[in-house]
Amino acid sequence: GAVVSQHPSRVICKSGTSVKIECRSLDFQATTMFWYRQFPKQSLMLMATSNEGSKATYEQGVEKDKFLINHASLTLSTLTVTSAHPEDSSFYICSARDRVDTGELFFGEGSRLTVL
Amino acid sequence: KQEVTQIPAALSVPEGENLVLNCSFTDSAIYNLQWFRQDPGKGLTSLLLIQSSQREQTSGRLNASLDKSSGRSTLYIAASQPGDSATYLCAVPNSGNTPLVFGKGTRLSVIA
Numbered sequence: 013g014a015v016v017s018q019h020p021s022r023v024i025c026k027s028g029t030s031v032k033i034e035c036r037s038l039d040f041q042a043t044t045m046f047w048y049r050q051f052p053k054q055s056l057m058l059m060a061t062s063n064e065g066s067k068a069t070y071e072q073g074v075e076k077d078k079f080l081i082n083h084a085s086l087t088l089s090t091l092t093v094t095s096a097h098p099e100d101s102s103f104y105i106c107s108a109r110d111r112v113d114t115g116e117l118f119f120g121e122g123s124r125l126t127v128l
Numbered sequence: 129k130q131e132v133t134q135i136p137a138a139l140s141v142p143e144g145e146n147l148v149l150n151c152s153f154t155d156s157a158i159y160n161l162q163w164f165r166q167d168p169g170k171g172l173t174s175l176l177l178i179q180s181s182q183r184e185q186t187s188g189r190l191n192a193s194l195d196k197s198s199g200r201s202t203l204y205i206a207a208s209q210p211g212d213s214a215t216y217l218c219a220v221p222n223s224g225n226t227p228l229v230f231g232k233g234t235r236l237s238v239i240a
Binding site for chain 2: 018039046054055056057058061073100103105107115117118119120124
């Protein structure tokens with residue numbers, strides 16, 4: 013299957029700082045990428061949908077000014093957690109759909125964010 | 129709004145047993161259904177994708193079935209092994225071909 017890569021896999025930061033997480037589709041072009049968040053022992057919750065070249069669509073309850081999403085190319089989407097606080101500590105996972113739409117979603121390895 | 133339920137929440141079986149994981153969804157107008165595996169602290173590995181027009185898909189010891197009209201899917205694992213221990217997630221699009229909605233998963237432990 014297609015490969016989606018996330019970086020970094022783990023990041024620890026101080027409260028008030030910003031953290032950027034990258035999501036890359038390695039062997040295909042992704043016009044659409046999705047960002048999910050997962051709390052311990054919980055399922056994945058969709059945060060936002062990013063479309064190449066346009067603004068991201070955020071799910072209800074997700075602050076767009078806090079979770080900045082940029083999808084500037086067909087192979088890269090970034091999620092920036094701005095002014096991070098301990099409650100933002102979570103597992104963030106991105107996913108992408110192949111440009112030739114089969115409906116199948118491929119997921120990155122996830123990024124564990126810990127805010128001290 | 130699509131809702132996905134997985135039963136049981138946790139399952140522990142001895143090695144070699146065959147087992148069935150269940151998934152149900154409220155809106156049967158789905159585009160497809162995916163089963164994933166997630167190891168602790170890791171991302172998701174896609175196991176099987178069933179299109180809405182299909183009844184089942186097989187990959188090795190895994191077989192997934194889909195009954196759209198009743199809003200159900202099952203994942204059958206044959207001859208379970210300790211390496212199968214993980215959380216298994218079922219997911220369907222919220223509607224049409226939109227982002228996936230996930231169940232809470234079934235945490236499987238296969239005891240050697």
